[in-house]
Amino acid sequence: xxxxxxxxxxxxxxxxxxxxxxxxxxxxxxxxxxxxxxxxxxxxxxxxxxxxxxxxxxxxxxxxxxxxxxxxxxxxxxxxxxxxxxxxxxxxxxxxxxxxxxxxxxxxxxxxxxxxxxxxxxxxxxxxxxxxxxxxxxxxxxxxxxxxxxxxxxxxxxxxxxxxxxxxxxxxxxxxxxxxxxxxxxxxxxxxxxxxxxxxxxxxxxxxxxxxxxxxxxxxxxxxxxxxxxxxxxxxxxxxxxxxxxxxxxxxxxxxxxxxxxxxxxxxxxxxxxxxxxxxxxxxxxxxxxxxxxxxxxxxxxxxxxxxxxxxxxxxxxxxxxxxxxxxxxxxxxxxxxxxxxxxxxxxxxxxxxxxxxxxxxxxxxxxxxxxxxxxxxxxxxxxxxxxxxxxxxxxxxxxxxxxxxxxxxxxxxxxxxxxxxxxxxxxxxxxxxxxxxxxxxxxxxxxxxxxxxxxxxxxxxxxxxxxxxxxxxxxxxxxxxxxxxxxxxxxxxxxxxxxxxxxxxxxxxxxxxxxxxxxxxxxxxxx
Numbered sequence: 001x002x003x004x005x006x007x008x009x010x011x012x013x014x015x016x017x018x019x020x021x022x023x024x025x026x027x028x029x030x031x032x033x034x035x036x037x038x039x040x041x042x043x044x045x046x047x048x049x050x051x052x053x054x055x056x057x058x059x060x061x062x063x064x065x066x067x068x069x070x071x072x073x074x075x076x077x078x079x080x081x082x083x084x085x086x087x088x089x090x091x092x093x094x095x096x097x098x099x100x101x102x103x104x105x106x107x108x109x110x111x112x113x114x115x116x117x118x119x120x121x122x123x124x125x126x127x128x129x130x131x132x133x134x135x136x137x138x139x140x141x142x143x144x145x146x147x148x149x150x151x152x153x154x155x156x157x158x159x160x161x162x163x164x165x166x167x168x169x170x171x172x173x174x175x176x177x178x179x180x181x182x183x184x185x186x187x188x189x190x191x192x193x194x195x196x197x198x199x200x201x202x203x204x205x206x207x208x209x210x211x212x213x214x215x216x217x218x219x220x221x222x223x224x225x226x227x228x229x230x231x232x233x234x235x236x237x238x239x240x241x242x243x244x245x246x247x248x249x250x251x252x253x254x255x256x257x258x259x260x261x262x263x264x265x266x267x268x269x270x271x272x273x274x275x276x277x278x279x280x281x282x283x284x285x286x287x288x289x290x291x292x293x294x295x296x297x298x299x300x301x302x303x304x305x306x307x308x309x310x311x312x313x314x315x316x317x318x319x320x321x322x323x324x325x326x327x328x329x330x331x332x333x334x335x336x337x338x339x340x341x342x343x344x345x346x347x348x349x350x351x352x353x354x355x356x357x358x359x360x361x362x363x364x365x366x367x368x369x370x371x372x373x374x375x376x377x378x379x380x381x382x383x384x385x386x387x388x389x390x391x392x393x394x395x396x397x398x399x400x401x402x403x404x405x406x407x408x409x410x411x412x413x414x415x416x417x418x419x420x421x422x423x424x425x426x427x428x429x430x431x432x433x434x435x436x437x438x439x440x441x442x443x444x445x446x447x448x449x450x451x452x453x454x455x456x457x458x459x460x461x462x463x464x465x466x467x468x469x470x471x472x473x474x475x476x477x478x479x480x481x482x483x484x485x486x487x488x489x490x491x492x493x494x495x496x497x498x499x500x501x502x503x504x505x506x507x508x509x510x511x512x513x514x515x516x517x518x519x520x521x522x523x524x525x526x527x528x
Contacts, residue, residue, distance in 0.1 A: 021063050021064060021065060022063070022064040023061050023062070023063050023064075024061060024062045024063075024064065024158065025059060025060075025061055026060040026061060026062060026151055026154045026155060026158065027059075027060070027154070030059075031058075031059065031060055031115060031147070031151070032150070033147055033150075034058060034115055034147060037058035037115075037118070038058070039056045039058055039118055039119075040056060040058070041054060041055075041056055041057050041058065041059070041113070042054070042055055042056050042119075042122070043091070044122065046122050046123065047122070047123040047124065047125045047126065048123060048125050048126050048129075049125050051090065051092075051125070052091060052092050053084065053088040053089060053090060053091060053124060053125070054088060054089040054091045054113065055084075055087065055088040055089070055116060055119045055124040056116065056118060056119050056124075057089070057113050057114065057115055057116045058115065060112070060113055060114050060115050060151040060154075060155075061112075061113045062079070062110045062111065062112055062113075062155050062158060062159075063110070063111040063113070064108070064109075064110055064166065065099040065100075065102070065103055065108065065109040065110070065111065066103070066108055066166070066167075067102075067103055067105075067106045067107055067108045067167075068103045068104050068106065069299065069301035069302075070301050070302055070304075070305040071104060071105070071106045071302065072106050072293040072295075072299065072302065073106050073167065073293060073294050073295065073299060074105070074106040074107055074172070074290060074291050074292065074293060074294060075167065075168055075169035075172050075294040076106070076107045076108070076168070076169070076172040076173075076174070076285070076290045076291070077107065077108045077109070077110060077159050077163070077166065077168040077172065077173045077174070078102050078107050078108075078109055078110070078173075078174050078175065078176055079109075079110045079112050079152065079155050079156060079159065079173075079174070079175040079176070079198075080094075080095060080098045080099055080102070080109055080110065080111050080112060080175075080176055080177075080181075081112045081114065081152060081175065081176070081177035081178070081180075081181030081182075081184045081185060082094035082095040082098075082111075082112075082177075082178055082181050083177070083178040083179025083180040083181045083182065083205075083264065084116070084124070084128075084179070084180055084181075085128045085132070085179070085180050086116055086117050086141055086144050086145060086148060086180045087116060087117050087119060087124045087125070087127060087128035087131075088116060088119070088124035088125065088128070089113060089116070089181075090178070090179075090264065090266065092266075093264070093265075093266030093267050093268050094178040094179070094181065094264075094266040094267070095111055096111075097266065097267035098176065098178075098266070098267055099111050101267060101278060105282060105285070105291060106291065106293070107290075107291075108166055108167070108168055110155065110159055112151065112152060112155050112181075112184075114147075114148040114151035114152060114181075114184065115144065115147045115148055115151055116144065116148075117131075117141060117144045138207075145180075145183065148180070148183075148184055149183070149184055149187045149188070151184075152175065152177075152184040152185075152187070152188050153188055153192070153196040154196070155175075156173060156175065156188060156192075156195075156196040156197070156198055157195045157196040159173050160173055160195060160196075161195070169294065171199055172199055172290055173198060173199050174198050174199055174200040174201060174202065174221075174290065175188055175198045175200075175201050175202070176201075176202035176204065176281075177202070177203055177204065177206065178204045178205065178206075178264070178266055179204075179205055179206065179207060179235070179263065179264060180207055181206075182203035182204050182205060182206025182207065182208065183203075183206055183207045183208055183212070185198075185201045185202060185203040185204075185206065186201065186203040186206050186208040186212075186223075186242060187208070187212065188201060189201045189220060189221055189223065190213075190214050190215075190216070190217065190220075191214060191217075192217070197219075197221065198221050199221055199290075200221050200222050200223070200224070200285075200288060200290065201221050201222075201223050201224075202223070202224040202225070202226075202281060203223065203225055203239070203242065204225070204226050204227070204266075204277075205226070205227040205228065205231055205235050205236070205239065205263055205264070205265070206225075206227075206235065206238055206239060206242070207233070207235055207238060208238045208239075208241075208242055209238060210241065213241070213242070213245060216245060216246065216249040216251060220246065220249065220251045222251070222252035222253065222254075222288055223242070223243070223246055223251075223252070223253040223254070224253075224254050224281055224284045224285075225239045225242060225243050225253065225254065225255045225256070226239070226255075226256045226257070226258075226277045226280070226281070227239040227240075227256075227257050227258075228257065228258050228259070228260060228261030228262055228263070228265065228274055229257055229258065229259050229260070230259070230260055230261065230262055231262065231263045232262055232263040232264075233263055235263065236257055239255065239257060240255065240257065243255040252288075254280075254284050256277055256280055258272070258273055258274035258277070259273070260272050260273075260274065261274030265277075315377075323382065323385070324378075324382040324383075324385035324386040325375055325378070325382065325386065326385075326386050326389055328375055329373055329389070329390050330389070333389060333390065333393065333394060336371070336394050338395065339395050339396075339397075343369065343397075344369065344397050344398070344526060345369055345371065345394065345395065345396040345397055345398075346368070346369065346370045346371065346396055346397065346398045346399070346400065346522055347370075347371045347373055347390070347391050347394055347396040347398075347399050347400070348365075348370060348371065348372050348373060348374060348399075348400045348402070349373050349374070349383055349387065349390065349391050349399055349400065349401050349402070349403075349427070350373075350374040350375075350378075350383070350400075350401065350402035350403060350441075351374055351375065351376060351377065351378045351379075351383075351402065351403065351405060351406055352374060352375070352376030352377060352505065353374065353402055353405065353444060353504065353505065353506065354372055354373070354374025354402050355372060355374030355375060355376050356374070356376075356500070356505060356506075357372065357374065357506075357511055357514075358372025358374060359372075360507075360508050360511060361508060361511050361512075361515070364511075364515055368519070371394060371396070373390040373391065374402070377406060377411055378406060378411075379403075379406045379407045379411055379412045379415070379420075379423075380403040380404060380406075380407050380420050380423035380424055380427075381407075381412070381415075381423050382412075383401075383403055383423070383427065384423045384426055384427055387427050387430055387431075388430070391427075391430075391431070391436070392430065392431070392434050392436070396436055397436065397437060397526065398436065398437045398438070398439060398522050398525045398526060399427075399431050399436050399437070399438055399439070400439040400441060400480075400518060400521070400522065401424060401427055401428070401438065401439070401440050401441065402441040402443075403420070403423070403424050403427075403443075404420050404424065404443040404461075404464050404468075405443055405444065405446070405461075405504055407419075407420040407423075408420070408443070408446075408455070408457045408460045408461060408464070409449045409451070409452050409455065409457065410452060410455065411452075417460060417463060417464050417467065420464060421464065421467045421468065421471070424440065424468065425471060428440070428471075428475070428477060437478075437525040437526065438477045438478065438525065439477075439478045439479075439480055439518065439521045439522055439525050440468050440471075440472050440477060440478070440479050440480070441480045441482055441518065441521075442465045442468065442469070442479070442480065442481050442482050442483040442484075443461045443464055443465055443468075443483065444461075444482055444483060444486060444494060444504050444506070445458065445461060445483055445486065445487040445488070445491075445492060445493055445494045445504070446458065446461060446492075446493060446494065446503050446504040447490070447492040447493035447503075448493075448503065449503055449504070450501060450502065450503050458491070458492035458493070461483070462483075462491075465481075465483055469481075478521045478522075478524045478525045479521075480517050480518050480520075480521040481517070482513075482514050482517060482518075485513050485514070485517060486498050486506070486510060486513055486514070494506070494510070495510075497509065498510035498513060
């Protein structure tokens with residue numbers, strides 16, 4: 001019932017960048033070379049750094065994050081390899097945040113969980129530090145590094161083999177890696193086959209010593225390299241050496257080494273120039289053609305998103321120029337003729353529940369000479385301001401008032417039930433002063449509001465309904481109890497089979513439950 005909810009109903013698309021994720025095992029059965037591994041992947045932050053991490057990966061996987069459908073599709077795919085010293089995966093700054101950034105660029109991201117050194121206990125960082133002190137050059141980790149590189153190559157092969165399935169161009173498949181993951185991105189740029197060759201590679205503060213650098217292939221992919229001069233492990237020299245190797249072999253590469261940023265900066269913002277490395281990466285991707293849209297026709301999701309944004313802007317402007325939205329029905333009201341002799345005209349005044357009703361079952365309104373004057377998202381104060389233009393000036397015999405939901409949802413800020421009741425009471429008094437019979441509809445049940453969750457509205461709705469019912473009884477006004485007819489057994493939310501959105505908006509079946517109730521109320525108001 002927020003001001004844009006009706007639009008969300010009329011334009012049903014999702015603005016979410018992350019679709020349901022698909023997890024793909026890289027191998028059929030145990031991964032080659034680690035068939036005897038029995039430990040299970042674990043994700044937690046119970047370590048000396050309290051960092052969210054994944055460790056004990058024995059079954060490597062790819063998780064698919066489709067490109068955001070509300071940006072131009074590029075057909076580009078990027079495999080993301082987080083770092084962690086081959087002991088763990090820094091899954092936040094070098095994983096989840098990276099794939100989200102890529103999605104918003106129109107790129108399909110594949111998050112790689114590659115095989116890691118076995119962690120005994122629950123703290124991979126502590127174990128890594130202990131082993132690093134014993135083996136500073138990491139000679140003992142060469143076997144696990146080779147396994148991880150094999151996982152990265154297999155990942156590239158998988159993505160290329162299934163490119164059509166994911167809407168990817170087979171010549172737009174790259175890999176980005178950080179620290180240990182950067183080792184994989186760099187290593188995949190050597191010794192590849194046509195199936196597992198990356199079309200571009202981005203080793204970020206990669207661990208890639210000279211002994212891991214073979215001869216550069218003749219058709220080597222372009223590289224994007226970034227690091228910090230104050231890298232805690234001195235890996236900026238690995239980055240500059242890799243760049244020199246590429247340039248000397250007459251291949252394309254771009255290098256960014258920032259004065260400050262340390263090791264492991266990932267997608268983290270530090271308030272330093274290094275924060276812009278991701279923007280330079282986007283510039284480089286665009287320069288290389290990997291952000292070029294695959295179509296000249298604007299995708300439907302983008303067009304819908306633009307329409308949605310325009311409508312939002314329009315509604316925001318209304319709050320300043322026409323707060324009660326008097327202009328909504330201004331033209332329509334001028335076309336309503338004066339009532340004919342004996343005509344029993346009925347106007348429904350309300351919010352989106354009323355507006356949707358008139359749209360979803362227009363035949364019900366037309367056949368009964370009912371007029372809908374509902375506006376999605378409105379609170380009772382807005383309805384009170386427009387009551388003369390949209391009700392009194394149409395000279396109905398009966399008005400059906402449905403208000404209160406958006407007040408309880410705090411669409412225009414917090415408001416007391418007494419003030420909401422007072423606004424509805426004022427509409428009733430205006431109607432009576434103009435010889436218009438009144439039907440008050442109960443507020444529909446809701447256990448929550450999907451546009452403003454956490455308000456626990458059920459008890460407030462019941463209390464407001466009790467206030468309205470008591471007022472109607474005292475003043476000989478008809479009260480229609482929709483609430484009892486559509487509420488679930490928990491006496492809170494609406495029956496799911498009667499809702500459009502799972503909260504307070506009825507679907508056509510729900511309105512069919514309400515229609516005989518309001519018709520009986522109208523007959524009673526007319527004295528029949």
